[in-house]
Amino acid sequence: MAQPYDIVSSHKVSRSGSFAANLSFNQGMSLSTSPVLSFHSPPGSQSQSQSLANLARTKSLKPFQTADIKVLLLENVNQTGIEILEEQGYQVETMKSSLGEDELIEKIKDVHVIGIRSKTQLTARVLEAAKSLIVIGCFCIGTNQVDLQAAAQHGVAVFNSPFSNSRSVAELTIAEIVCLARQLTDRSAELHNGTWNKVSAGCWEVRGKTLGIVGYGHIGSQLSVLAEGMGMSVIYYDVIPLMAMGIARQVKTLDELLSRADFVTLHVPELPETKNMIGPDQFAKMRDGSYLINNSRGSVVDIPALVDAMRTQKLAGAAIDVYPAEPKGNGDYFNDSSLQSGKGAWTDDLRSLKNLILTPHIGGSTEEAQSAIGVEVSTALVKYVNEGTTVGAVNMPEVSLRGLTDQEPDHARVIFIHKNVPGVLRKVNEVLSNHNVDKQMTDSRGEVAYLMADISNVRQPEIKDLWQNLEDLSSRIRTRILY
Numbered sequence: 001m002a003q004p005y006d007i008v009s010s011h012k013v014s015r016s017g018s019f020a021a022n023l024s025f026n027q028g029m030s031l032s033t034s035p036v037l038s039f040h041s042p043p044g045s046q047s048q049s050q051s052l053a054n055l056a057r058t059k060s061l062k063p064f065q066t067a068d069i070k071v072l073l074l075e076n077v078n079q080t081g082i083e084i085l086e087e088q089g090y091q092v093e094t095m096k097s098s099l100g101e102d103e104l105i106e107k108i109k110d111v112h113v114i115g116i117r118s119k120t121q122l123t124a125r126v127l128e129a130a131k132s133l134i135v136i137g138c139f140c141i142g143t144n145q146v147d148l149q150a151a152a153q154h155g156v157a158v159f160n161s162p163f164s165n166s167r168s169v170a171e172l173t174i175a176e177i178v179c180l181a182r183q184l185t186d187r188s189a190e191l192h193n194g195t196w197n198k199v200s201a202g203c204w205e206v207r208g209k210t211l212g213i214v215g216y217g218h219i220g221s222q223l224s225v226l227a228e229g230m231g232m233s234v235i236y237y238d239v240i241p242l243m244a245m246g247i248a249r250q251v252k253t254l255d256e257l258l259s260r261a262d263f264v265t266l267h268v269p270e271l272p273e274t275k276n277m278i279g280p281d282q283f284a285k286m287r288d289g290s291y292l293i294n295n296s297r298g299s300v301v302d303i304p305a306l307v308d309a310m311r312t313q314k315l316a317g318a319a320i321d322v323y324p325a326e327p328k329g330n331g332d333y334f335n336d337s338s339l340q341s342g343k344g345a346w347t348d349d350l351r352s353l354k355n356l357i358l359t360p361h362i363g364g365s366t367e368e369a370q371s372a373i374g375v376e377v378s379t380a381l382v383k384y385v386n387e388g389t390t391v392g393a394v395n396m397p398e399v400s401l402r403g404l405t406d407q408e409p410d411h412a413r414v415i416f417i418h419k420n421v422p423g424v425l426r427k428v429n430e431v432l433s434n435h436n437v438d439k440q441m442t443d444s445r446g447e448v449a450y451l452m453a454d455i456s457n458v459r460q461p462e463i464k465d466l467w468q469n470l471e472d473l474s475s476r477i478r479t480r481i482l483y
């Protein structure tokens, strides 16, 4: 359990025992251009001009002495994101690679904020050890590497960047379609090895060919537009009905898509339903001489079945960016022994195949995407740490209150993350009853509920009791008070 006055209570007593309240303005953060903020605005939220007018006098809440906040950023998070966190006075430690479970359990103990990309596995075991953790930032789209439910049950919010790298993935896929159709990477590798091999057999234009997109979300729909621009005919399969871009057509079943497409490209999330979504049966249904591209998650394709489909020339080529197991960082070898034992038994097979493009999970790795993700996720982290706003969180109800202003010096913001059981509001309001509750919002998501209340006439010495009384409620998951 987090200690009073340490992380959880916002307002907290500093190490020397005095309350720390930082009332300085922070317009840089508040004026973030993050697209997520507008996309996720709850109904009835303010217009942009109203927001800007309010932001001009918004009081910057701080949970406690900001230097006390420890941030651990793994997997080479972009400098833009590091700077936003450092500007807040947080102590930021960065690492280029990911950490294994045991190393992470040791490292995460006193960390309040962790930033990761796609490799670091934040399992229930890691989260159990993360006693001080209040928030996780996934500096990527996918959040499958985090046990989202366990995080919510520990009162830890999780944020990601829903679409800042979508365009980069779509462009990589387009490049791969052309490279596969022309066997470009083989020709290049041959010439690098000194062999001139001018061939046209088995090389094609992509114009007029059919692209089958599985998963027509942010990436799939971008790709659809780009592919039509090159004269391809686009069909797509998704579990929900979705509006087509251009003249693309949604098909009813995956089988129909597999039987019609010259190129099949996967853009679905990692879910139990998408595990080995493409296996022996699906390869059998694909057209002879067709191509497969997987830039989604390694679990979606059965790799031994892919190897078979390539060896029997059922497929004319494939491009793979993601794997069931991936090395921890750059420089690591891509072979069985460097991956988790037994999980990379297919690496040698993959490396031996022709017209198979292997990339090291770089779908979202462009300067544009990484810099935008850095700003977006770090801004969401700061807003959560300093203001308690969960807008954009992927595992908590989305709750936000208009900012407190410098006209409200004696106000405090109470955040109470609790079990979603009857009677909690009444008990919380009893605790707050000596104060005027200026505004309050509460919402639930599954078993976890999130309550935010701005209360007035709060004298600093009262905060400790308020915090303790809320902590004593049986429904409590986590209490924070921002001042």
Ligand SMILES: NC(=O)C1=CN([C@@H]2O[C@H](COP(=O)(O)OP(=O)(O)OC[C@H]3O[C@@H](n4cnc5c(N)ncnc54)[C@H](O)[C@@H]3O)[C@@H](O)[C@H]2O)C=CC1
Pocket (backbone or CB within 6 Å): 141, 142, 162, 163, 165, 166, 169, 214, 215, 216, 217, 218, 219, 220, 237, 238, 239, 240, 267, 268, 269, 270, 271, 273, 274, 295, 296, 297, 321, 322, 361, 362, 363, 364, 365
């Ligand atoms: N290679 C890389 O570096 C990157 C990989 N990704 C991966 O790509 C995935 C897709 O990204 P977005 O397009 O942004 O996600 P999205 O959430 O916008 O779209 C995913 C689509 O897949 C559909 N879907 C879900 N389950 C399905 C199923 N069983 N069959 C068919 N369709 C299904 C959804 O309805 C949705 O329309 C991410 O979840 C992530 O894992 C994302 C960014 C970079």
Ligand SMILES: O=C(O)CCC(=O)C(=O)O
Pocket (backbone or CB within 6 Å): 117, 118, 119, 139, 140, 141, 142, 143, 165, 363, 364, 365
């Ligand atoms: O850039 C990364 O580390 C991961 C990209 C990715 O797979 C994602 O955004 O889901």
